[in-house]
Amino acid sequence: MSTRPEFPFTAVTGQANYKLALKLVVVDPGIGGVLVSGPRGTAKSTLARGLADIASRQNAFVNLPLGASEEMLIGTLDLQKALGDQEVVFSPGLLAKADQGVLYVDEINLLPDNLVDLLLDVAASGVNHIERDGVSHRHDSRFILLGTMNPDEGELRPQLQDRFGLAVAMDDNFDAADRVEIVRQREQFDHNPEAFCDQQQSTQQQLRQQLKQASGQLDQIECDDRMRMEIAQRCIAAGVDGLRADIVWARAAIAHAALRDNTAVEVTDLDAVEALVLSHRRHDQPRNESQPPAADNSGGEGGSTPDSATGHGDWGQMKSVSQDSATDSSFVLPDSPMKFEKFNHLRSALVARNRGER
16 A cells, blocks of 8 residues: 655745755754744645655654653553563654654644653754663664644743754745645645655755755855854853754754855855744843842842832832841831731731742
8 A cells, every 4th residue: 555645845936934944953963953833734744744755864754742651752661571581672752763764743732741751852952761670771863853833822842942043933924926826736646745845855855965964064165253253142142041052053054054055154155044943942131231130128238129129029118127037036016007907917928938938
């Protein structure tokens, strides 16, 4: 029984940023995979599955279903063989099958936490380690991690989101001409998939050759200190955490220069990949090193009451009271019902805060 072909990568209309991100990680898998978010019907899965035909990797495409078990993901060990025959028999899981290939997770934001933890460990180390009752086995598992999600269905854990080198936010704002073209192509594919794919074969082959050639040229691409300084300054301006963005940006820019068959990274390469690198790392309010540190409201030296210019602090318009409840539990009661109510509110807040500090 023949397998129905996937919709060709090169036949997908639009989604230039998504296509670019996928091509970059094929050229340099070290970039760290692609996270794609967007509503249904925007070709997220279609392009992901079409990647297998242009990637030309050892193990092209492995799908991780949401309902997978841990054993299905990491593999299993035959303990009877290990104990009886002193032989470790390992049944490969999806992580073994995805080695040197693509591991695809649709609706990755809905993936159970236990599988997310396993993915994080293996994606970081490139090694899958499985152990049961003192019997262990380990194998390489280096793959392109490709995740798609609909943000309306839930957020992605920050730890996993940061693991993706590039991210793309898609929308469904197609103009009328694009919508007509998309429907026409889909009808042709559904009517005769083999004939439709044959029409795209030449274009697909050209893209495969371009990606293979670019991948082989990576070591020859120069990214000088001027370009690296530009990356660093833009990362600082975006307020990103850590240095992962700098590293990924440099690798993505080098891969982009290789796709252009250029010998050195230029500003145009930095510009082309900037949104892909920063979209999931940028902070709305970048840290400004020239600003003084935030006021210390703990009562130490140099501390000040927040919003002191307006007289509004953590306790509204009421003046803050300094009292150490750890050494003195007595309070002087106020002389009016209104003040008494405010006093009780303050006392409860102070007690709760002191408990938290302990």
